Amino acid sequence: xxxxxxxxxxxxxxxxxxxxxxxxxxxxxxxxxxxxxxxxxxxxxxxxxxxxxxxxxxxxxxxxxxxxxxxxxxxxxxxxxxxxxxxxxxxxxxxxxxxxxxxxxxxxxxxxxxxxxxxxxxxxxxxxxxxxxxxxxxxxxxxxxxxxxxxxxxxxxxxxxxxxxxxxxxxxxxxxxxxxxxxxxxxxxxxxxxxxxxxxxxxxxxxxxxxxxxxxxxxxxxxxxxxxxxxxxxxxxxxxxxxxxxxxxxxxxxxxxxxxxxxxxxxxxxxxxxxxxxxxxxxxxxxxxxxxxxxxxxxxxxxxxxxxxxxxxxxxxxxxxxxx
Numbered sequence: 660x661x662x663x664x665x666x667x668x669x670x671x672x673x674x675x676x677x678x679x680x681x682x683x684x685x686x687x688x689x690x691x692x693x694x695x696x697x698x699x700x701x702x703x704x705x706x707x708x709x710x711x712x713x714x715x716x717x718x719x720x721x722x723x724x725x726x727x728x729x730x731x732x733x734x735x736x737x738x739x740x741x742x743x744x745x746x747x748x749x750x751x752x753x754x755x756x757x758x759x760x761x762x763x764x765x766x767x768x769x770x771x772x773x774x775x776x777x778x779x780x781x782x783x784x785x786x787x788x789x790x791x792x793x794x795x796x797x798x799x800x801x802x803x804x805x806x807x808x809x810x811x812x813x814x815x816x817x818x819x820x821x822x823x824x825x826x827x828x829x830x831x832x833x834x835x836x837x838x839x840x841x842x843x844x845x846x847x848x849x850x851x852x853x854x855x856x857x858x859x860x861x862x863x864x865x866x867x868x869x870x871x872x873x874x875x876x877x878x879x880x881x882x883x884x885x886x887x888x889x890x891x892x893x894x895x896x897x898x899x900x901x902x903x904x905x906x907x908x909x910x911x912x913x914x915x916x917x918x919x920x921x922x923x924x925x926x927x928x929x930x931x932x933x934x935x936x937x938x939x940x941x942x943x944x945x946x947x948x949x950x951x952x953x954x955x956x957x958x959x960x961x962x963x964x965x966x967x968x969x970x971x972x973x974x975x976x977x978x979x980x981x982x983x
Contacts, residue, residue: 685868686875687882696873701936703870705836707775707863712840713852714859715778715792723793729914730790733922734797736910738772741903741926742809745769749813759817763942764949766818767934768899770809772798774930775832779863780961781921784968790918791925799833806934819938828937870932871954878951893952900956903927916972924964928957 686693723730745765754762773795774780778788810818844852852859881889904927911919931950935942942950 686872687879689872690876690879693872693874693876693878696869697876698873700870700873700932703866703873704775704930704932704936705832707779707866707870708832708836709839709843710859710863710866711775711778711788711792711795712837713843714782714856715789720789720793723790729911729918729922730793730797733794733907733911733926734801736907737794737922737926738770738798738801738805739809741907742766742769742805743812746809746812754813758945759814760943760945761949762813763817763819764946766810766813767931767946767950768896768929768953769903770802770806770813771929771931771934772802773925774928774932774957776863776867777925777928779860779867780924780928783860783961784924784965786917786921786968786972788921790921794922794925796833802933828933832933867958871958874932874951874954876951877947881948889948889952892949893955896949896953897956900927900953900960904960920968920972924960927960929953 749757749762749765757765773791775795777795778792781788781791807818878889904923907926908919908923911922914922931953935947935950
């Protein structure tokens with residue numbers, strides 16, 4: 660029975676991009692389950708980071724840190740450049756015109772660090788996730804400094820953010836998940852972890868499924884009551900994700916194609932859930948709806964963009980499986 664379960668999890672890992680796209684719709688189809696799983700958002704985020712640390716090549720990260728120019732440039736662009744452009748757009752349109760709920764939505768979708776699963780998405784696309792992981796960890800570390808700064812610019816006194824609380828949560832997530840992963844690596848051994856790459860990817864997908872279902876709480880009702888508005892808001896989140904990926908890809912095109920795409924995709928998948936948790940799990944109705952439908956591009960883009968990634972990075976699509 661255990662072996663059959665392991666085979667099933669590994670199969671999910673081999674078909675990760677399609678499974679991710681389906682998972683977001685499961686949450687909409689089962690609204691009662693979404694409400695039940697909503698309290699487990701934080702647990703799923705922590706677990707995803709543990710799995711990301713578990714499969715990382717530490718030696719490869721050390722090599723990245725010896726040549727930090729690309730990493731630091733990408734970090735500054737992602738955590739300061741993009742949100743400052745968003746701030747400029749808010750000022751151009753007018754904060755009063757957009758309203759505080761929409762400005763808050765733009766804040767959490769541009770100032771947040773990458774999703775914990777960003778390296779997993781890169782692995783699922785057949786690329787090396789080391790740069791994405793290094794970038795994600797670095798972004799997590801500076802978020803307690805960068806996010807309040809951007810939030811103060813965008814929202815001022817309306818910013819529902821505790822700097823100390825966010826710093827403590829990020830420290831717990833980062834240090835706790837890293838130590839947990841190191842213990843597992845010590846017990847399991849690197850060879851067993853390498854041989855279980857598909858199983859780790861399958862566990863990633865399952866955890867992302869739990870997160871997606873929890874995030875969809877209330878979305879089904881919104882589509883039923885305000886279908887045009889909700890579809891329009893969903894389209895805007897897709898446009899924002901594509902814009903972040905596209906502009907970043909152009910800016911970092913002088914790097915290798917694989918590195919440029921890893922940075923771009925990481926930049927376009929923001930961990931809005933982490934920001935929601937920092938606000939105590941409560942947001943204004945419009946902001947929560949933005950956060951919820953904003954999961955669609957995060958979960959669907961790996962499948963949609965896989966052919967492009969195969970062409971852009973010179974991959975053979977039939978061999979797009981997670982790598983260790």
